[in-house]
Amino acid sequence: MTETHEARIARLGIQIPAAPALRAAKIQMARKLGNVLYVSGQLPTIGSELSFVGRVGENLDLNQAKQAAYRSGLNVLAQARAALPGGLDDVISVVNLRGFVACAAHFTQIAEVVNGASELMVEVFGEAGAHTRSALGVTNMPHGVVVEIEAMFEVR
């Protein structure tokens, strides 16, 4: 028998947090349309606390920014789990990630930062975690955090 996603997450000891609360009343954190689940851009918050504030290449280094992308990825998973009746076992595959990175003008290792979220998806979903992706270095994210990750999942 194939291991379910949730069983794999438990076995690997990946700690997916509770889904971060709404930032504003009119925003949905996740939304299913047909067999696609859209997840709003997630910040690297830890619970309700801001973390990873700043820019990579200024006050944060590549490793810290990659950790922030991993944390944003955990929040993406938290939102997906909360939105799906069967939790992450309802995920068939990860279709797309977009990763936005607040960076200094000279910093161009944007893809390496976003890998923090991409690697998490493969860790959690195996082959079903491979996805299309765009990665961009920008000026600022909401609240001044260093990374924002949005996602599309194929779901049951």
Place this chain on the structure above:
Amino acid sequence: MTETHEARIARLGIQIPAAPALRAAKIQMARKLGNVLYVSGQLPTIGSELSFVGRVGENLDLNQAKQAAYRSGLNVLAQARAALPGGLDDVISVVNLRGFVACAAHFTQIAEVVNGASELMVEVFGEAGAHTRSALGVTNMPHGVVVEIEAMFEVR
């Protein structure tokens, strides 16, 4: 009987402009695929006139940038109305908005700016106006305007 979206818009006195013209011959302002309508990134133009040129935190303040997001949102609605046979009554729900904000390096109230468009969607569509969202602070938009908003609608 439930009030239609167009009736609600009329009752609330929301003035949706004529759909801004194409910026280039090869671009479509809106495009239906299955039950999804994709709307191209809309600028805060007023008719054919550029407005809200600059960056928030430099020559524009939060309130002005939020007004620009509201104006871009009106143009999103104008494009959707023009593209749908039944106008905005063909909208079932707002699925996703992406808001891009030209900002100074120190300005991080990106979400507050994009709320100008998000609040408009809820004003117009009620509960069906809640949506997933990403918001980013970037360097420049086309023509140097401060905000660009793109959207996905679920439609009949």
Place this chain on the structure above:
Amino acid sequence: MTETHEARIARLGIQIPAAPALRAAKIQMARKLGNVLYVSGQLPTIGSELSFVGRVGENLDLNQAKQAAYRSGLNVLAQARAALPGGLDDVISVVNLRGFVACAAHFTQIAEVVNGASELMVEVFGEAGAHTRSALGVTNMPHGVVVEIEAMFEVR
């Protein structure tokens, strides 16, 4: 009889390169879901070589950046061709492009740059190449290239 897309490409002499290789093991360059093909953000690489490194308005001018967008567009087509059993003849239409441009603070001809990719789509697919679009000026792309283009195609 209508000319196929591949026949038109051959007749016009448009040279679509081999699909650029994966930048990272966990990323897919293209992914079909239902009748939609999502293509990951493509850089203006020529084969495995980086080119068009820098920012428009700094070390690159509008014309060079537009050429970079054309080159990124060719790589989008290369990925789509490699991902579809019938090659580009399986494309029904281009639904959406997003164009990201690394630019100097004073440079606002973002749309003109992205036209390099948009015009290519119309050249290749004719009327089926018209698409919705967003265009943004940002700080940096992966590897410091000047343009990144992502795409959605309606496919058989």
